Every structure is written in structure tokens, then in C-alpha cells.
Amino acid sequence: MNQEKIQKLVSNLLIEIGENPKREGLLSTPKRVAKAYEFLTSGYSKDIEEVLNNAIFQEKYDEMVLVKDIDFYSMCEHHMLPFYGKVHVAYIPNGKIVGLSKIPRIVDVFARRLQVQERMTQQIADTIEKYLQPKGVAVVSEARHMCMMMRGVEKQNSSATSSAVHGLFKEDARTRNEFFNLIKMRGV
Ligand SMILES: [Zn+2]
Structure with missing residues (x-):
């Protein structure tokens, strides 16, 4: 997962929904969302055999x-x-x-x-x-x-x-x- 790319996408999404990604509360949001997505979709990279170990x-x-x-x-x-x-x-x-x-x-x-x-x-x-x-x-x-x-x-x-x-x-x-x-x- 490319964190930088996702941050960019989230930043663009914020603009498209009418937000300003430069306002203080949103400054770190793309970074946080990218991190959250990494975790929330971590199942894709898990190998069942490794999990069963x-x-x-x-x-x-x-x-x-x-x-x-x-x-x-x-x-x-x-x-x-x-x-x-x-x-x-x-x-x-x-x-x-x-x-x-x-x-x-x-x-x-x-x-x-x-x-x-x-x-x-x-x-x-x-x-x-x-x-x-x-x-x-x-x-x-x-x-x-x-x-x-x-x-x-x-x-x-x-x-x-x-x-x-x-x-x-x-x-x-x-x-x-x-x-x-x-x-x-x-x-x-
Ligand atoms: Zn649904």
C-alpha cells in the first residue's frame, strides 16, 4: 500500500466534498486516514497458513x-x-x-x-x-x-x-x- 498516494487521494477527496485540507483540524487527516486504511484492509496481506502457524x-x-x-x-x-x-x-x-x-x-x-x-x-x-x-x-x-x-x-x-x-x-x-x-x- 502506497501511503503517499493514499494521502494525496484523501486530500483530493476533502477538496471535492467542499473541505479545505489546509485548515488546521484537517492538516494531518490524509496521513491518519492512510494509516487507518492500512490497518482496516490488512487482511489482504495476511496469509492464512502463517496465521495458523x-x-x-x-x-x-x-x-x-x-x-x-x-x-x-x-x-x-x-x-x-x-x-x-x-x-x-x-x-x-x-x-x-x-x-x-x-x-x-x-x-x-x-x-x-x-x-x-x-x-x-x-x-x-x-x-x-x-x-x-x-x-x-x-x-x-x-x-x-x-x-x-x-x-x-x-x-x-x-x-x-x-x-x-x-x-x-x-x-x-x-x-x-x-x-x-x-x-x-x-x-x-
Ligand atoms: Zn454498503
Whole structure:
């Protein structure tokens, strides 16, 4: 990411919206925005294998593993405005487990880029599927979209939910219900 180029773009954006990038409060804004974008889109440059970094272990455990209420912050690709909320991730191991702390990090890899909520949810599930080959994986995300809340429709309290379920979570209603009971969806 070329910080200087982005600063220039932000400066031009400020002019186009009717601002004066030379006024005191805005002097460092292009620099700050460029820095912020570097962080908010850092998922593009993250390598999943590096993130997992040997944290996959052989293990006989075959009960549901659930990490719920993982906070995430992303940006919608349609408006480049934030959407944020919680992700719940569950899988049923089939000989392999991953260090629990890695799951929020997987979420961040896909959240910190321009996204649509449905794809982010799917990508998290696909990653668990690919690296652990579990008996099942389920991912649910609940999010509020600034592009809905701040502009146009201004639906202040609407939240969107999307889910990706594979394997046992798809085939077996009891497993799926157990998962949805455990996360007790209640909005963000
Ligand atoms: Zn949007």
C-alpha cells in the first residue's frame, strides 16, 4: 500500500466534498486516514497458513468446539462504510483441532478488507473446512451496517444475519439446533 498516494487521494477527496485540507483540524487527516486504511484492509496481506502457524493439532476430541461472540469490524464493498458485529464459529473435529485463539484471527483476516457479510461468513467456514476437514462447521455472523444506518433508509436498529453450515451441521438437525441454542442469537 502506497501511503503517499493514499494521502494525496484523501486530500483530493476533502477538496471535492467542499473541505479545505489546509485548515488546521484537517492538516494531518490524509496521513491518519492512510494509516487507518492500512490497518482496516490488512487482511489482504495476511496469509492464512502463517496465521495458523503450526497451531493445528491431532486430537481425538469429537465434540462440538464453539467460539462465540467474536467481535469483528469490516467495511462493505459497496459503500466502503463499516459493518460490524459478532461472529460465532463452531466445528466438530475429525482428528484435528486448531488453537482456540486462532479462530478470532481467522475472522480478522477476512474482516479486514472490503467485504459483503455473506462472503466473509462463507470464507471463515471454508477456511475451517480446508485446514481441519472437520465433521461439520457452522459460522453465523450478526452485523450492523453503517451504510444502512447512516444513509438512505436509516434503519437504525436493523441487523443482518448470515450463516454458512456444512457437514453434520447441515445434515443433522439436532447438531444444528444445539449450535443455534448455544449461540442464542439475540442481535448485536
Ligand atoms: Zn454498503
